[in-house]
Amino acid sequence: MKIFIIGGSGLVGARLSELLQEKYSIDNLNTSNGVDITRPETLDIIKKDSEHQLVLHLAAKTDVDGCEMDKEMGENGDAWRVNVMGTENVVNACLASNKKLIYISTDFVFNGENTPESGYKEESIPDPINWYAETKFKAEEIIRNSELVFIIARIAYPYRKEFVQKKDFVRAIKDRLANNQQVLAVTDHIMTPTFIDDIAVALDKLIETDQSGIFHVTGSQSLSPYDAAILIAEKFDLNKNLISKTTRAEYFEDKAVRPLNLALNNEKIKQLGVKMKTFREGLDAIK
Numbered sequence: 001m002k003i004f005i006i007g008g009s010g011l012v013g014a015r016l017s018e019l020l021q022e023k024y025s026i027d028n029l030n031t032s033n034g035v036d037i038t039r040p041e042t043l044d045i046i047k048k049d050s051e052h053q054l055v056l057h058l059a060a061k062t063d064v065d066g067c068e069m070d071k072e073m074g075e076n077g078d079a080w081r082v083n084v085m086g087t088e089n090v091v092n093a094c095l096a097s098n099k100k101l102i103y104i105s106t107d108f109v110f111n112g113e114n115t116p117e118s119g120y121k122e123e124s125i126p127d128p129i130n131w132y133a134e135t136k137f138k139a140e141e142i143i144r145n146s147e148l149v150f151i152i153a154r155i156a157y158p159y160r161k162e163f164v165q166k167k168d169f170v171r172a173i174k175d176r177l178a179n180n181q182q183v184l185a186v187t188d189h190i191m192t193p194t195f196i197d198d199i200a201v202a203l204d205k206l207i208e209t210d211q212s213g214i215f216h217v218t219g220s221q222s223l224s225p226y227d228a229a230i231l232i233a234e235k236f237d238l239n240k241n242l243i244s245k246t247t248r249a250e251y252f253e254d255k256a257v258r259p260l261n262l263a264l265n266n267e268k269i270k271q272l273g274v275k276m277k278t279f280r281e282g283l284d285a286i287k
């Protein structure tokens with residue numbers, strides 16, 4: 001199968017490209033080769049194509065605090081232009097050429113309040129509380145309300161072994177500890193980190209079994225950033241005493257508000273036989 005990937009130069013997309021190309025024929029569409037999803041004419045390559053069956057779309061403005069600064073510009077700001085209008089352009093290109101779309105979305109669509117005991121499920125009601133999340137959810141809505149055959153794969157706190165262009169939270173903490181720097185870690189936030197290699201396995205399964213709909217493609221352990229930092233220090237024999245506790249209110253003061261409890265339930269993807277690692281297992285794999 002031939003697949004177009006948009007956003008394949010980023011933290012998640014670059015690893016997915018590497019892994020999926022072992023099985024699929026991957027063509028990366030990037031700003032460096034002229035594809036800008038905010039400019040629909042650059043998506044003609046998708047519209048006019050009849051060889052690729054699938055578009056994997058990860059392109060986004062992902063800087064949560066940068067997106068928040070775009071809020072006052074509303075639909076004229078980059079966050080909306082890229083995440084919402086850009087996705088709408090991708091949807092139209094897929095519709096015009098009869099392609100299935102896989103859209104990578106986020107745990108941030110949930111508000112983190114009154115989180116179900118078993119974690120947010122695919123049918124839980126989103127309620128974004130910052131601008132990045134708002135734009136990602138609006139993009140989900142555009143896809144869901146279109147005539148497309150689609151998969152929305154919500155991921156959370158993705159991490160991988162290495163990627164020089166951008167640090168994920170695991171490497172950010174690990175590098176600070178290795179350099180003998182203090183780490184301030186939030187205690188009153190719950191996240192569900194996702195090992196990026198597992199996302200590739202999950203997408204392969206979703207493609208192979210021709211699924212559609214929403215899937216939580218997230219790890220199998222929810223924990224606070226503080227507990228994650230301690231596990232990172234233990235796994236890589238780094239100094240735990242450099243880690244101190246902080247709160248969301250303190251850490252994100254003047255920044256975009258973060259949801260409280262983003263425990264996500266991944267039973268639906270596990271039911272397809274995909275093993276999503278716990279955070280401990282992900283760290284083992286990286287080590």
Ligand SMILES: NC(=O)c1ccc[n+]([C@@H]2O[C@H](COP(=O)([O-])OP(=O)(O)OC[C@H]3O[C@@H](n4cnc5c(N)ncnc54)[C@H](OP(=O)(O)O)[C@@H]3O)[C@@H](O)[C@H]2O)c1
Pocket residue numbers: 006007008009010011012013030031032035036037038057058059060061062063082086104105106107136155156157158166
């Ligand atoms: N990282 C996270 O913590 C996280 C958590 C949950 C969900 N996600 C979602 O996962 C996806 C990938 O995230 P990531 O962290 O890998 O992102 P990233 O490293 O910030 O990369 C963003 C990608 O989007 C592309 N892009 C941005 N604007 C574009 C435009 N106008 N036209 C075409 N391409 C454009 C970039 O291409 P260029 O380099 O060519 O500009 C790059 O490949 C995103 O959809 C994000 O919302 C991420």
